[in-house]
Amino acid sequence: MYALLKPEHRLVRQLAREFAEKEVKPLAATLDEEERFPVETIPKLFKYGFFGAAYPESEGGEGGDSLAYVIALEEISKVCATTGVIYSVQAGLGMGLFAKYGTPEQKEKYQKGAFTDKLVCFALTEPGVGTDASNVQTVAVKDGDDYILNGTKMFITTAGQAEWYIIIAVTDRAKKNNGMTAFIVHKDAPGFSVGKHEKKMGIRGSATCELILKNVRVSKDDILGKEGQGLKMALASLDSGRMGIATQALGIAQGAIDETIRYVKERKQFGKRISQFQNTQFKLAELQTKVDAGRMLVWRCAMLKDAGLPYGKEAAMAKLYNSDVANLVTRECVQLSGGYGYTREYPMERMMRDAKITEIYEGTSEAQKMVISRAIGVK
Amino acid sequence: MKIVVCVKQVPDTTEVRLDPVTNTLIRDGVPSIINPDDKAGIEAALRIKEEVGGTVTIVSMGPPQADVALREALAMGADDAILISDRAFGGADTWATSSTIAAALKKLDYDLIITGRQAIDGDTAQVGPQIAEHLGIPQISYVEDIKVEDGTLLVKRKFEDRSHLLRAKLPCLLTCLSELNESRYMSIGGIFRAYKKDVQVWGLEDMKDTVDMANIGLKGSPTRVRKSFTKQAKGAGEKINVPEDEAVAIIVSRLAEKHLI
Amino acid sequence: MSKNVYVFAEQRDGNIQKVAYELVGKARELADTLDEKVYAVLVGQGMDAQAGSLIAAGADGVVLVQDEMLAEYTTEAYTKAVVEVIREKGPEIFLIGATAIGRDLAPRVSARIHTGLTADCTGLAIDEASRNLLMTRPAFGGNIMATIVCEDHRPQMATVRPGVMKALAADSTRTGEVEELKVAFSAADMPVEVVEVIREERTSVDITEAKVLVSGGRGMSDAENFNALLDPLAEVLGGVVSGSRGAVDAGWIDHECQVGQTGKTVRPDLYLACGISGAIQHVAGMEGAEYIVAVDKNDGAPIFDIADLGVVGNVDTLLPKLTEAIKEYKEGK
Numbered sequence: 001m002y003a004l005l006k007p008e009h010r011l012v013r014q015l016a017r018e019f020a021e022k023e024v025k026p027l028a029a030t031l032d033e034e035e036r037f038p039v040e041t042i043p044k045l046f047k048y049g050f051f052g053a054a055y056p057e058s059e060g061g062e063g064g065d066s067l068a069y070v071i072a073l074e075e076i077s078k079v080c081a082t083t084g085v086i087y088s089v090q091a092g093l094g095m096g097l098f099a100k101y102g103t104p105e106q107k108e109k110y111q112k113g114a115f116t117d118k119l120v121c122f123a124l125t126e127p128g129v130g131t132d133a134s135n136v137q138t139v140a141v142k143d144g145d146d147y148i149l150n151g152t153k154m155f156i157t158t159a160g161q162a163e164w165y166i167i168i169a170v171t172d173r174a175k176k177n178n179g180m181t182a183f184i185v186h187k188d189a190p191g192f193s194v195g196k197h198e199k200k201m202g203i204r205g206s207a208t209c210e211l212i213l214k215n216v217r218v219s220k221d222d223i224l225g226k227e228g229q230g231l232k233m234a235l236a237s238l239d240s241g242r243m244g245i246a247t248q249a250l251g252i253a254q255g256a257i258d259e260t261i262r263y264v265k266e267r268k269q270f271g272k273r274i275s276q277f278q279n280t281q282f283k284l285a286e287l288q289t290k291v292d293a294g295r296m297l298v299w300r301c302a303m304l305k306d307a308g309l310p311y312g313k314e315a316a317m318a319k320l321y322n323s324d325v326a327n328l329v330t331r332e333c334v335q336l337s338g339g340y341g342y343t344r345e346y347p348m349e350r351m352m353r354d355a356k357i358t359e360i361y362e363g364t365s366e367a368q369k370m371v372i373s374r375a376i377g378v379k
Numbered sequence: 380m381k382i383v384v385c386v387k388q389v390p391d392t393t394e395v396r397l398d399p400v401t402n403t404l405i406r407d408g409v410p411s412i413i414n415p416d417d418k419a420g421i422e423a424a425l426r427i428k429e430e431v432g433g434t435v436t437i438v439s440m441g442p443p444q445a446d447v448a449l450r451e452a453l454a455m456g457a458d459d460a461i462l463i464s465d466r467a468f469g470g471a472d473t474w475a476t477s478s479t480i481a482a483a484l485k486k487l488d489y490d491l492i493i494t495g496r497q498a499i500d501g502d503t504a505q506v507g508p509q510i511a512e513h514l515g516i517p518q519i520s521y522v523e524d525i526k527v528e529d530g531t532l533l534v535k536r537k538f539e540d541r542s543h544l545l546r547a548k549l550p551c552l553l554t555c556l557s558e559l560n561e562s563r564y565m566s567i568g569g570i571f572r573a574y575k576k577d578v579q580v581w582g583l584e585d586m587k588d589t590v591d592m593a594n595i596g597l598k599g600s601p602t603r604v605r606k607s608f609t610k611q612a613k614g615a616g617e618k619i620n621v622p623e624d625e626a627v628a629i630i631v632s633r634l635a636e637k638h639l640i
Numbered sequence: 641m642s643k644n645v646y647v648f649a650e651q652r653d654g655n656i657q658k659v660a661y662e663l664v665g666k667a668r669e670l671a672d673t674l675d676e677k678v679y680a681v682l683v684g685q686g687m688d689a690q691a692g693s694l695i696a697a698g699a700d701g702v703v704l705v706q707d708e709m710l711a712e713y714t715t716e717a718y719t720k721a722v723v724e725v726i727r728e729k730g731p732e733i734f735l736i737g738a739t740a741i742g743r744d745l746a747p748r749v750s751a752r753i754h755t756g757l758t759a760d761c762t763g764l765a766i767d768e769a770s771r772n773l774l775m776t777r778p779a780f781g782g783n784i785m786a787t788i789v790c791e792d793h794r795p796q797m798a799t800v801r802p803g804v805m806k807a808l809a810a811d812s813t814r815t816g817e818v819e820e821l822k823v824a825f826s827a828a829d830m831p832v833e834v835v836e837v838i839r840e841e842r843t844s845v846d847i848t849e850a851k852v853l854v855s856g857g858r859g860m861s862d863a864e865n866f867n868a869l870l871d872p873l874a875e876v877l878g879g880v881v882s883g884s885r886g887a888v889d890a891g892w893i894d895h896e897c898q899v900g901q902t903g904k905t906v907r908p909d910l911y912l913a914c915g916i917s918g919a920i921q922h923v924a925g926m927e928g929a930e931y932i933v934a935v936d937k938n939d940g941a942p943i944f945d946i947a948d949l950g951v952v953g954n955v956d957t958l959l960p961k962l963t964e965a966i967k968e969y970k971e972g973k
Binding site: 390392472473474477500501502503504505506507508509511512513517518519520521533535537538539540541542543544545546547548551600601602603604605606607608609616617618619620623624626627628629630631633634635637638639640 | 752778806852951
């Protein structure tokens with residue numbers, strides 16, 4: 001299928017693959033083991049233009065497209081899901097919001113940095129806010145030309161590592177879903193702090209933390225988009241976020257298959273390589289077919305997005321399917337690798353743990369089904 | 380400084396496998412890459428350009444598919460690229476290859492030519508020095524370090540047991556080792572920009588004033604491949620379980636047979 | 641009419657290199673087949689006294705080119721010297737060692753005199769029918785071998801991989817003629833200035849570059865044993881010590897020197913596995929070695945499935961004997 005792509009995209013794949021093999025893969029086990037953020041990889045991702053892949057050169061991006069982005073993200077996620085999610089959140093969420101809603105001043109001030117060396121976080125989730133986003137408790141009260149923010153966010157990816165935080169807060173509770181606003185908060189803002197660092201089952205190198213806002217003063221110039229648009233913007237950004245997580249799941253699945261193929265060709269039992277057993281052959285054939293189908297769903301989203309067409313349903317389908325496949329594939333790959341697959345000497349068990357989150361964040365699989373069923377008119 | 384880097388697109392020989400049944404090379408699905416030593420040459424050129432200014436032109440001789448290798452070099456940051464490609468150039472040995480590339484280089488304005496030491500498919504290390512001879516300029520091979528000083532080059536050349544620190548005036552030709560540097564990756568933006576550029580394709584017609592028909596292609600090649608064959612597959616080894624002194628004697632004699640001691 | 645087999649006798653700091661004697665040995669065989677003579681070409685300064693060793697090694701004569709400019713190798717001056725010899729003598733065959741110097745010099749010479757050159761040969765023979773030189777060399781990362789001929793140009797030139805051909809035993813009773821060829825050198829023959837010659841003692845150990853690896857595993861029983869038995873063996877073999885994951889985990893050797901799945905992949909000419917059972921993760925990192933010798937006490941160790949020579953034995957007692965035996969062999973040679 002890659003043969004049908006434009007040569008640019010094939011070269012993007014080659015770049016991402018080389019980069020992943022040399023820069024990302026060697027760290028993957030350590031990041032997981034030590035639950036450590038890949039501080040050394042992030043500047044390199046900036047340098048080679050990974051984050052700006054889908055943004056126009058005129059805005060400081062790379063002049064590529066979403067297809068280039070998902071191709072690169074799959075290659076990175078194949079070897080390290082932690083690095084994959086950091087990439088996805090930066091390129092798909094934070095930068096997407098700046099690009100779509102930022103004023104020229106904000107683009108100059110924030111988006112340029114987001115292309116070159118600054119990470120951006122997006123914070124909607126709270127202790128009482130998950131799939132149901134209407135119950136945000138963080139409040140922003142107007143004070144002259146500024147707003148005073150108070151509240152707690154949780155499960156925020158890249159928290160503590162980012163320069164800027166896009167915080168969704170209630171500005172007018174009476175307006176409910178139309179009473180929420182997005183604020184850009186600097187990491188050094190007085191009253192702003194990073195709280196508890198979550199210990200997770202997988203993607204253990206990505207920072208997932210609580211954010212605490214105590215009387216944090218934000219200028220009205222740092223409202224992203226219009227007042228009251230916050231939730232709408234957050235929901236709109238989900239499509240792009242879901243495409244990213246679908247791609248991460250795809251990468252995890254393909255990475256697990258690649259590692260397992262290598263393993264079964266080496267390991268011998270009963271005098272034969274495991275790859276010579278029909279069970280292994282058929283199992284891997286089925287798994288690879290599913291993964292290829294998942295890739296088509298991801299590419300469909302990217303192509304629709306690049307054409308400027310809606311892709312909400314397609315993004316939900318891509319995420320639903322690929323996250324399911326990633327869990328199935330990694331579980332089967334551990335099984336095919338037997339005792340070794342269960343040990344940390346091989347990456348299959350890490351991939352199995354990493355896969356689980358893809359069914360949960362950026363909307364659970366159940367939430368994706370709600371989106372899809374609504375889109376096909378089943379109400 | 381006007382720098383020309385000669386590169387070759389090669390099959391990634393680390394990916395080449397022998398078919399255990401037919402004992403022939405499996406070439407299907409083997410990716411093509413820029414020869415590793417040549418890639419170090421591109422990096423070296425880009426660094427010199429960053430330091431003293433100038434341009435980096437990539438030259439490759441090969442089939443039309445070699446275009447992608449040139450795009451890759453452009454995506455790393457090279458300024459322009461020329462593909463020397465014509466059926467008439469096919470089947471060339473190192474003598475004819477170097478004659479053809481030299482004919483193309485004669486049409487260019489250059490201060491410095493950089494090639495890789497050797498290509499991983501042929502491993503000859505001959506084309507670089509032969510180009511230099513055809514152009515009548517000095518060569519320094521096995522380059523391990525390059526410094527530009529007042530328009531001259533201070534170059535470290537690595538031999539097995541020693542290095543030479545050499546000073547060369549321009550123009551000259553360097554052949555470098557992949558260990559010379561850690562070459563940069565392409566960038567995503569570089570890739571998209573590379574495909575907006577033109578890669579010039581030079582055929583026989585474009586080079587007719589500098590090329591000598593007697594020195595190109597299969598006909599212009601002094602050497603011929605008489606036959607090629609795959610190396611004998613490794614036989615099942617022998618296992619011995621004998622008294623220690625006897626075992627030691629057997630090991631020593633095997634190592635001696637294999638010229639390992 | 642071209643005639644005779646010529647060999648470039650590489651010298652460094654006035655010492656004729658081993659590869660020169662190997663080439664003379666091979667040239668002798670080729671020349672005898674052709675019923676021609678062997679000449680060694682010795683380029684340098686103050687080499688007169690050493691020319692005789694090439695005759696003892698099998699040459700019928702030595703052509704000396706000497707000048708102060710030739711004391712240290714430079715491409716242009718050496719090219720000029722060798723080209724003069726070829727133009728003067730018209731060799732049928734010209735062999736050069738495929739060392740860094742040889743592989744710098746040979747292509748320059750071949751381009752200047754317009755003849756073919758085959759690089760890094762591992763096999764040389766004379767074709768009976770045509771009397772041409774058959775030059776066999778590995779290509780494609782060693783995956784295939786190709787036999788090359790140079791039919792219409794002379795001399796037939798090849799660089800030859802060091803260590804492949806066998807030198808003849810020196811015979812001081814052999815006689816031959818040493819002739820000095822006068823070549824005039826000027827400043828123009830030194831377009832590249834040698835600022836400094838840096839002689840290197842290798843300090844850093846890179847197991848992926850080592851030609852010989854002596855590798856130890858858990859079967860080496862403890863750290864003291866590991867070093868005491870493997871270091872001298874590696875030294876006598878001119879190799880480097882590496883280890884399996886078991887040895888690294890036990891702290892006997894640094895992770896830098898680990899061979900295998902979670903360590904490095906190596907392809908040395910000789911891999912000597914000592915007390916390594918041969919788990920697949922280890923084998924994945926070393927099965928590309930040219931020649932594998934394994935010593936392990938467990939008759940059923942999987943390492944024996946891939947070893948060229950498997951020895952069932954006790955490393956503690958066998959290895960010291962092996963070190964001594966190799967030392968004796970080398971001294972006797």
